[in-house]
Amino acid sequence: MERKPGDSVLYVVLFVTLFIHYPVHGLIQMPRSLRLKDEHQVHTEVIEASCDHLYRESTNRTLEFIYHFVHANESSKAVRISVDTKEVTQEHPILFVVRQQKSVSSWQLPHFIDTASGIRAYHRVRRTLCPEDLEVSNASEELEFVVGVSTSDPRNVSFTIEATKIDDFLIKLDEERNIIVSPSEPEFYQYVFDENVTAVLVNVTSPDDLCMTVSVQNLTCPSFGRDEEMRYDSIRQTALDRSGLTITKEKFPNGFYLVFSVKADDYECSGKKDQQVYMRRKRIMFRITEKLKPSQFYTATLGVIGIFMLFYILGVFIWIVHCITSGPAPPLERSLLEAEDSQRYGTASSLDRPIFPVRSYEGRLIDSFGSRRHITASGSVSGNNEIDSKESSLNEEEIDMLEDAYLDKDVFRTKTFLYVSDLARKDHKFLSKRFYSYIWQLLTLSTFYALPVIQLVITYQKVLNDTGDQDLCYYNFLCAHPFGKLTDFNHVFSNVGYVMLGILFCILVFFRDVKHKHMREKNNKLEKYYGIPQFYGLFYAMGVSLILEGVMSACYHICPTHANYQFDTTFMYVIAILCMLKIYQTRHPDIVATAQASFGILAFVVIAGVISVYESSIYFWVIYTILHLMGCLALSASIYYMGRWKLDFGIFKRIYLTWLNDIRAGFSHCFRPMYPDRMILLAIGNLFNWALAAYGLHTQPPDFASYQLAIFITNLMLYTLFYIVMKIRYGETVLVQPLIYICLSLVSWGASFYFFIIKAATWRMSAAESRHYNQECLILNFYDYHDVWHFLSASSMFFSFMILLSLDDDQVYRPRDKIPVF
Template sequence: FITEVTLVDAVRVYVNSSSENLQYPVLFVVRQQKGVLSWQVPLIFRGLYQRTYNYQEVSRTLCPSEPAPETGPSDQIIFVDVASMAPFNIAYELLVTRLESFQLETNKPFNFTASPSQPQYFLYKFPQDVDSVIIKVVSDAVYPCSVVSVQDIVCPVYDLDHNVEFNGVYQSMTKQAAITVQRKDFPGEQFFVVFVIKPEDYACGGSVPSSIHGNVNRTWNLQRTKNLQVTIVPSIKKSVYIQAMLFSFLSFLSFYVGSVAIYKNRSGIMTSSHPITASTPEGSSYGAIGTSSSSGGRQFSSPEHGPPAGSDTDSSVEEESDFDTMPEIESDKNVIRTKVFLYLSDLSRKDRRIVSKKYKIYFWNIITIAVFYALPVIQLVITYQTVVNVTGNQDICYYNFLCAHPLGVLSAFNNILSNVGHMLLGFLFLLIVLRRDILHRRAMEMKDDYGIPKHFGLFYAMGIALMMEGVLSACYHVCPNYSNFQFDTSFMYMIAGLCMLKLYQTRHPDINASAYSAYASFAVVICLAVLGVVFGKNDMWFWVIFSLIHVLASLALSTQIYYMGRFKMDLGIFRRAAMVLYTDCIQQCSRPMYMRLSNVSSLSTFSAIFGLVYRPRDFASYILGIFICNLLLYLAFYIIMKIRSSEKLLPIPLFCIVATAVVWAAALYFFFQTLSSWEETPAESREKNRSCILLGFFDDHDVWHFLSAAALFFSFLVLLTLDDDLDTVRRDKIPVF
């Protein structure tokens, strides 16, 4: 066969043989200037469980030739050899044609058909003004499963199911695929786009055909034809990268400007004198505030400090010598915490410096955890990205390929850049807390010690957790997949837990959990989350055990809250629990002393039952949802009780509450716009991919990153400023709830 080569041209060879005898196949060998291509008919593919797929019709594109500029058009000689070892004659059909549409053009859709034995590939050359393109492939049918590959101009071209993964970059595909290609990766500024149809759909999430003795019938093979459309469009320019980075940083730096403006207007408030300082009689004490004593550095009001002169009291009150005193009432915490109505003075009796050091351990521990957690994570995701770049297997990472903009070795730089808000706003929150801490220390020097006890260790820990959420979310999005999803959620668990601890610590400063027990609990939660991802999909026993652990842990936490930390968790717990049930439920039906605290575990019990019945596929998100729902309900309860107690909401916390609600609502809208799913196959995940929606650079999930960072920042500010109205209120007037 002799053909005249004028432009980049390709020749396609079609063969057909009626012989189905696998013992005597017909061998076709095509020899040309750039190499040799051979195959047999029937063409055999092997699938899962040793199934075989035989095809009588085969069509292959030969490696194309391009005329040299100095010689112009030339002739190309192609030899086709046909041979068989069969002892009888075998009929075959041979057809050689020139492909008229072999070179793809920019922004022009091209339609074609392919099958396992008739793969297709086409050539694309970069235009002069284009440095990066996106190859978009779509199909109306989900199956058959196919593979899209981008290969350099090298012969032979790997265009069969068993060798398409040997060269270049490739993706599996059902209905859509997208590959970003950069000019710098191809020295010749051109490449092949290869389309291979797989003989079975298992790799794309489909079912495997039933067969007898491993052989699949002819009907299955005839259905393995797929209509495809490929469109190559220019990707974004470098100027868009610069605009996106400026937008990301300037958007969050505006929070710094706003914070400076607000605190400039309020610079004198924290250091101003309080009316209580002037109105309190000399030598008197109130609540937990007073001169240092041997028991915790606090002295409480006692009967010997009689009412001030002129006060409206009953003159017939008995003298102190007329009855026996019980000093332990004023000092024994077991007695104090049995009061029906507790005030903050009852639960803030410990020395302020000791309690403050206790909460600073949260800060130092979370830094240690962050370093030891983040370094292996960074090393692991760098390895993942290296494997993707070296092997070209883009099924390893679950990106939104229609909006994945590479930079350097990173495949989806936009997903990483969008996490800058967590780090910038986390650092800003640390600065705000530091300023408050400094002002509070100055106030303490002036004996300005009333209102809610100011312990900033948990706030510092929350700021570090927000920054680490940004770091680990960025690490996860270097290569998002089934194996590293816990990186994206680990510090979200810690943020939710720290917020709940901070809310509880506000009115219970002496009995809040220690940093060691809190972080140990977070570690258990993260372990359960990992086990749930591995075993939680179909294992009923895992859900039974998890639900049991969940209910028991909720009951233990509720008991500790109900008994104000005085219920010991030891071997005698069962005997004491039986005693309480007998005395309060059987011997006499007693009403719970603290009705509000007695229902703490109701939501957790309901969520455990829900998980056991429905068994959600995304176990990590299910655990996170439990934390977030508990936090939101606790915060709502706290605000409602604050209003019921006639406490005020100042303008700044009120603004932060409204901003938190609005930004969280917007953030959750974008969060539920699913763009990929590592719970499915890579091909099925790509069906959810969508184009960018912000600046042509960020997708819906990136917007979620931006908004969730702002929402978390406002949430932290709510906790930081919520009780500013109590700075001038005596602690024995502040109720506990």
């Protein structure tokens, strides 16, 4: 049976135990394997040995050696024992037992290490003895230890042994060390905290891409130098070329041991099995530097809060300037709706029976009340109360006088050119309640979503703290500042920008909401006849989503992993959906989807993200791509026909029949759409979505959440750009305030993506490979590139929200029946 590496220790302990419990005359009752040495008259040779001297001897089962070492107590030095042999076999290893004042350690040659591809044997072992006697206060006192060497091999096998004093065992702050480590020759050193140092960073680099473990242990004996022993009672990381550990004085008040051990293969670091057996020697450079002092820590955190408080001051200032410059309402241009309401009912305050065109006659539109409205060159409609004698002979049968025609949306939405008045016919209070429902449903869903998330990531952090296994979470260890129980406080705290700017946006929306109510109280015509209908529910929901994005991103950064990345992206999806809904709602207030339908889409997106964590085969990508393109097609049809087509599975049949009729009518008919502007937008949007779908199906990116987010962001950017271009095309003005926000947003988004591209860690690889991207802090020795991304992306989203909030300020006093729909 193959003997395992730890069997030697077990045999030694068993031999001592049996020797104590059995008298000499009872040896005949012992197993034969334990009586061999007595039967062959084992001879023990004691050698008074000294350090820094190489001893060469041969041993067999009848001869064992005991080396008695005595050396001076020097607090800055430790002892390292090196043993070597090339003649020993696996069946009869040489056992080495080291007895110190407070501990016993042992190993054997050959030394066996388990790997993913099998067991590897090493014939040279080097061990640093645990410097337990460094605690002795008397520096002149001599220290001693004993090394026993024995084997069960009947043949003579030679070996060498040497005990060496380590002169540089104690590490000083900012001192750089260069060492060489192999799987059978781990190294460890000691560090003691200076009086004024509260935390240090252990920065480890290597030019060799060999898998290793870096471990920090308490100053107690025995110390765990072998790789399989480091799994217990230590803080540890696997690494290839880079590693960083932040150690606090609170956790290790007396200092710590820093242990390096190279693994026998790279499977644990890269997942690759190496079948070749060879000696692995890794060059390592490491240095211990001081982390931030408490004063610097608080300066970095409070400084960021102060910078975002400037946004509050600037926001209030801009609001005051906006109120001053806006001044009193200008003279209102007469609205046709208002004029015809006055003529029809003797008052301008009733819109219970609005006007709509029924039939075209000689270039004019005739409404259901017989009044004539001319179509101008710009597409606007002018009224005329005088009926031409030629036209007065029209029969009433040519005009639809049915009351239910007022409720038929097809009567208004089939015109080739629409105005906001055509799509703002529903009761204002009804629509306002619909849009405010987004807030309450968002808060309800986020509560049930966030509480399990918070519980889960706190559990992750607790497991990391209890086990010390820092491969569980993907941090930028070279710029990770612990605070309390959090290992990486700065990446959690840097999300404060989302929360603060989300609150600020809600405050600015509230100011506008109050101002709008005052304007309605002064002039109730503004709500019915002028400007774009104002519903602030979606704006409040956007602000709350920005706050929740900060909360969920902070939760994700407590312990970033592949399994919980969707926590960071979920509310980015929400923000993108709400922004697109808000842009569409601006000119289509009667057609916007309900909160239930919108969050239903979000549910599908989140489900797809969860499935992608555990299933990323070609079948998943094919199904997702089909659903993605079908969703784009159905949504395009609903948008093109202004909500007159019900958004259900029957919409695909209607699309097929429409295309079939157009083809039968002639190909030239297919290229002459009834609504050109909408067709251009939808064509461009579908091209981009088809391109993204093809890219996803071809490459199958491992970061599915980011891929899905790219789809939403691309569509949002296209729609926002389309809206601004269409405003300019129809002669509308982009005022100074939204223009400033557009410029700030472009600059901020450009800088954000630059810092986002520079990765400091990635869970797409193994934990050791991820540390290749670790980088030192960029700002105040506290924040790295990803923290800056948090700051800039929060600012970018705030500026983008402000664009949507102020973009149509030029339309406040414009008649609603002259504001085009696009």
